[in-house]
Amino acid sequence: MELSLAGQLDALAVWRRGLDRQASDLSRFMLEHDLLDEGSERKLAALRERLASDRLCVAFVAEFSRGKSELINAIFFADTGRRILPATPGRTTMCPVELGYEPGTPSLLALLPMNTRLDAQSLSDLREKPELWTRIRLDADSPDHLAESLAEVTRTQAVSVDMARSLGLWHDDTPDDNPPVLADGLVEVPAWRHAAINYPHPLLKRGLVVLDTPGLNAIGAEPELTLSLLPAAHAVVFILGADTGVTKSDLAVWRDHLGGQSMTRFVVLNKIDALVDPLLSAAAVEAQIDQQCRTTATTLGVERGRVYPLSARLALSGRIDGDAAALAASRLPALEQALSTELLPRRREVIESLVADTAQNIEQQATRRLADQRRLIAEQMLELRGLRGKNSGKVQLMIKRVDLEMAEFERCTDRLVALRGVHARMLRQLLVGLSSDELRDEVARMQREASATLFNLGAKKAFVALCTRLRARVVQARALGQETHDMLQASFRQLNGDFGFALSLTRLPALDRCDRELDLIERSYVQYLGLSQALRLAEPRFMAQFRRMLLSKLRMAFENASGEVELWHKSASNQVDSQLRERRRGFKRRRDGLERVQAAAGDLDDRIGDLESQDARWQHLATRVRGFTVALCEAAAAPQPVADASLPSRATPSLSIVAQRSAAA
Numbered sequence: 001m002e003l004s005l006a007g008q009l010d011a012l013a014v015w016r017r018g019l020d021r022q023a024s025d026l027s028r029f030m031l032e033h034d035l036l037d038e039g040s041e042r043k044l045a046a047l048r049e050r051l052a053s054d055r056l057c058v059a060f061v062a063e064f065s066r067g068k069s070e071l072i073n074a075i076f077f078a079d080t081g082r083r084i085l086p087a088t089p090g091r092t093t094m095c096p097v098e099l100g101y102e103p104g105t106p107s108l109l110a111l112l113p114m115n116t117r118l119d120a121q122s123l124s125d126l127r128e129k130p131e132l133w134t135r136i137r138l139d140a141d142s143p144d145h146l147a148e149s150l151a152e153v154t155r156t157q158a159v160s161v162d163m164a165r166s167l168g169l170w171h172d173d174t175p176d177d178n179p180p181v182l183a184d185g186l187v188e189v190p191a192w193r194h195a196a197i198n199y200p201h202p203l204l205k206r207g208l209v210v211l212d213t214p215g216l217n218a219i220g221a222e223p224e225l226t227l228s229l230l231p232a233a234h235a236v237v238f239i240l241g242a243d244t245g246v247t248k249s250d251l252a253v254w255r256d257h258l259g260g261q262s263m264t265r266f267v268v269l270n271k272i273d274a275l276v277d278p279l280l281s282a283a284a285v286e287a288q289i290d291q292q293c294r295t296t297a298t299t300l301g302v303e304r305g306r307v308y309p310l311s312a313r314l315a316l317s318g319r320i321d322g323d324a325a326a327l328a329a330s331r332l333p334a335l336e337q338a339l340s341t342e343l344l345p346r347r348r349e350v351i352e353s354l355v356a357d358t359a360q361n362i363e364q365q366a367t368r369r370l371a372d373q374r375r376l377i378a379e380q381m382l383e384l385r386g387l388r389g390k391n392s393g394k395v396q397l398m399i400k401r402v403d404l405e406m407a408e409f410e411r412c413t414d415r416l417v418a419l420r421g422v423h424a425r426m427l428r429q430l431l432v433g434l435s436s437d438e439l440r441d442e443v444a445r446m447q448r449e450a451s452a453t454l455f456n457l458g459a460k461k462a463f464v465a466l467c468t469r470l471r472a473r474v475v476q477a478r479a480l481g482q483e484t485h486d487m488l489q490a491s492f493r494q495l496n497g498d499f500g501f502a503l504s505l506t507r508l509p510a511l512d513r514c515d516r517e518l519d520l521i522e523r524s525y526v527q528y529l530g531l532s533q534a535l536r537l538a539e540p541r542f543m544a545q546f547r548r549m550l551l552s553k554l555r556m557a558f559e560n561a562s563g564e565v566e567l568w569h570k571s572a573s574n575q576v577d578s579q580l581r582e583r584r585r586g587f588k589r590r591r592d593g594l595e596r597v598q599a600a601a602g603d604l605d606d607r608i609g610d611l612e613s614q615d616a617r618w619q620h621l622a623t624r625v626r627g628f629t630v631a632l633c634e635a636a637a638a639p640q641p642v643a644d645a646s647l648p649s650r651a652t653p654s655l656s657i658v659a660q661r662s663a664a665a
């Protein structure tokens with residue numbers, strides 16, 4: 001069955017909401033029965049946060065004037081009845097434009113002025129500073145007003161060459177990339193550095209984020225785009241013009257910005273309408289298109305099936321006019337279909353494994369806790385059954401025995417204090433290697449090494465050396481983690497043997513997510529430093545911006561790794577604390593029970609009955625927890641419900657029209 005992207009996103013949202021409900025039930029149940037320790041509580045909270053807002057980012061990338069903005073118009077805005085994003089011949093979009101929707105916030109165009117580059121702050125830092133952004137309220141109900149407001153993204157300003165240089169938009173060593181000097185000696189540069197549109201489009205409301213980018217120069221000029229926004233996109237649509245084929249600069253964009261990336265890539269051969277020639281038969285034009293697709297696929301090193309020939313202009317006008325034949329001739333539906341069917345399953349897989357992992361963790365933790373309780377009850381029952389028919393003197397003796405055992409057990413406290421000390425020291429040692437301070441020193445060292453070379457030409461080498469050192473730190477952290485693990489395991493085994501604990505360690509975090517993040521950072525930065533960009537590092541302001549951006553990315557990767565290790569540590573020490581508490585409670589219960597038996601000998605059977613029903617309750621709770629986690633995993637793995645199957649079908653379903661309809665439904 002063919003599903004629109006809107007339908008798929010809906011189905012994904014329905015699925016996510018269902019999972020969230022189940023996770024919330026599980027959480028409530030665990031809390032009610034005091035089964036949730038801090039580690040599991042955090043895991044559950046993280047899962048629910050993820051289920052509540054899962055974004056899917058699609059970036060449109062190309063040389064200038066290949067039709068990125070027009071394609072976005074055709075896919076997302078045709079139902080407004082007009083062209084919304086500006087698309088004109090020559091350079092049009094002057095800064096990256098991010099389209100998304102934040103629930104509960106007004107429709108807005110937020111623009112970050114270009115001169116914020118003078119402060120060397122990264123875009124992610126600046127996102128936290130709303131006072132630096134210019135805001136324009138959008139009237140979502142008026143397409144004309146919307147289009148008028150969005151024309152801002154084409155705005156330029158005239159500045160001196162010196163200013164352009166300070167902004168990082170003028171480079172003496174690469175004159176071809178510089179903007180032309182006007183008659184008055186000024187140069188024209190983009191007015192805005194970044195634009196973010198908050199707009200309640202049905203697809204954006206479903207968590208889709210669309211990134212329109214300006215042509216090549218600007219991609220090179222805004223490092224954040226290459227280093228951060230594009231690698232974070234889940235899919236990239238790379239656009240070529242059928243009228244131009246793959247030009248040298250197209251190839252440079254592909255190679256420098258998309259070639260090595262792991263995100264899903266779609267290649268569009270746009271403007272196929274330009275190939276229509278009155279002197280050629282339809283079959284001959286078709287053969288030309290096919291030939292172009294083949295050449296494109298070979299040049300870019302992708303499969304032929306990844307290349308989608310289409311006409312964004314024809315699709316846009318076809319949709320606006322309600323002309324089904326034109327829309328079919330535009331061939332846009334094939335791309336939309338591919339976007340729908342390829343993007344979503346990947347998102348699902350990621351969430352599915354997260355759910356399975358969390359559920360397993362929680363079940364293990366709860367099962368262990370309940371098993372401990374049941375073990376204690378079993379011991380008490382054995383003792384009480386042994387008392388049947390015994391006189392009060394005997395019971396008194398038993399009470400004494402419990403007191404002795406209790407005193408004996410309390411000897412474990414010293415051992416536990418010592419163990420905590422060693423454990424904390426080892427953990428500190430591990431975390432120091434991943435700390436922000438050490439990261440800052442490492443990056444500073446890289447900067448020193450890079451600046452020691454002429455024009456920073458050694459920047460790439462210094463960066464690769466930095467990555468090698470950081471990897472070594474992760475390896476070191478892993479080794480220290482293993483050491484801590486082994487130490488704890490040996491201690492747990494002894495404590496279990498000597499004091500009747502049932503301590504068992506959870507799996508040590510593998511830190512492979514940190515490895516993957518380092519790989520991604522290294523790949524995109526090495527690719528970036530391979531370009532003429534490396535030369536720009538000689539400019540202090542650019543270097544400062546580069547360093548801050550790098551540091552914030554690395555910090556995120558290392559903080560995640562530290563967080564995983566700390567969580568693991570917490571789960572081990574929580575286990576000790578909770579078992580200690582339980583054991584003490586157990587002794588007290590045993591003693592109280594015996595005292596009651598002594599006070600009224602006839603109570604013995606009642607007491608045993610109490611314990612039996614308590615045991616049945618624990619057993620029941622364990623079954624319930626298992627029921628919850630199994631249901632959660634099954635729901636995560638269940639085939640996706642078809643959300644829009646009930647919608648009336650159209651001969652040529654338009655993505656945006658279907659989206660609107662399902663929103664209305």
Ligand SMILES: Nc1nc2c(ncn2[C@@H]2O[C@H](COP(=O)(O)OP(=O)(O)OP(=O)(O)O)[C@@H](O)[C@H]2O)c(=O)[nH]1
Pocket residue numbers: 062063064065066067068069070071086087088089090091092093094213214215270271272273274310311312313314
């Ligand atoms: N013939 C034809 N022209 C198209 C098609 N798609 C876009 N164009 C035209 O190509 C020109 C450039 O399109 P844009 O969408 O502005 O291109 P862009 O890639 O966004 O360019 P920048 O914003 O400058 O990076 C505009 O005049 C569009 O109308 C198409 O399918 N066929």
Ligand SMILES: [Mg+2]
Pocket residue numbers: 068069070086087092093212213214
């Ligand atoms: Mg554009």
